Amino acid sequence: MFSFRRYLLVLLLPLLLAGCASYKKSVYLRHDQVLADIEQQGKLYEYRIMPKDELIIVVSTSDPASSVPFLRKLGQNKEMSQNSQGTGNAKLLNYLVDNQGCIDYPVLGKLPVSGLSCRQCEDLIRQKLEAYLNEVPNVTVRIDNFKVSVLGEVNKPGTFTVTDERINIFQALAQAGDMTLFADRDDVQLLREDSIGRRQVIHLDLTEAGIALAPEYYLQQNDIVYVKPTKAKVRSNTFSNNASIWISLLSLASTLASLVIIALQ
Incomplete structure (x- = not known):
């Protein structure tokens, strides 16, 4: 009895160890x-702007008319940005960061923003706008894509x-x-x-x-x-995919064995 228990333990030990490793x-x-x-x-982690990012940039001032030249909306181009007539409810256009890490901003031109956090980008635009406005504007920058x-x-x-x-x-x-x-x-x-x-x-x-x-x-x-899948999953899928083949081969082998036995009788 003792030998049987020891033999059984030897058989189960690899399964127990495999279960622990799997857990x-x-x-x-x-x-x-x-x-x-x-x-x-x-x-705290802060994301850094990269080329191909799309930025939503909103500029707000106490006098909304003064911020109009610095907002580009759907249906506007650079030349139309001075006049917002007909685009008051239009959606703001995103600013694509080009491969050189810059955005093309109305009035201000090319601004290098790659490597900056959104907060740093806001500070950069705010400082640039102070030269054109009589107040410090509120600038918000968000990643859209x-x-x-x-x-x-x-x-x-x-x-x-x-x-x-x-x-x-x-x-x-x-x-x-x-x-x-x-x-x-x-x-x-x-x-x-x-x-x-x-x-x-x-x-x-x-x-x-x-x-x-x-x-x-x-x-x-x-x-x-x-x-990645585990090796056990790959082996399981391989067996499942080949199961029909193995069943067919076993069936064929069984049929051949039966025919041989009948022929020998």
Whole structure:
């Protein structure tokens, strides 16, 4: 009896170890003590404007007429910006950041904004406008086309619009309905293009709490997050796809074996 129990334990031990390893790879943010042990700067994240961003810029003054030359609306061009007649209720046009990192702003001309936060961009435009106005204007800058994409082993893959200028990797996964149970959580791939067009693939281990300290924790405009399937999922799909073939082969082999046995009788 003792030998049988020991033999049974030997058979079950690999399954138990595999279960523990699988559980460890299925949870997020293990070893969270690292966040308390490492001194953090405590600085809130601010998105930096990049080429191809579209900016919504609104200028307000106590005298609305004085700010009209600095607003470009749908149906206006640069020459019409001095006169707002017929466009009072029109939608404001976005400002596209060109490949050189500049926007073409009415009256002020080319303004370099790449690398600035929205707050810094507001300060830049406010300072430039002071020379044309008798007061310090109120300037608001927002990103209008901030999008990230999540695909792979998630429940709702897709492209998602970000409205508050920042999103971290876990918020993006939450938008995509979280990872499936067959997701490889310790090697999530992030495809990123920087401000000068260089592309790189960054590997992220979401099972470790240290990911919250990584510079890639917050996503940038047009980032693509790819969640790989586990090897078990790939093997399962391969078996499922080939199951009909194996069943046919086994059926054929069984038929041939039956014919051989009948022939030998």
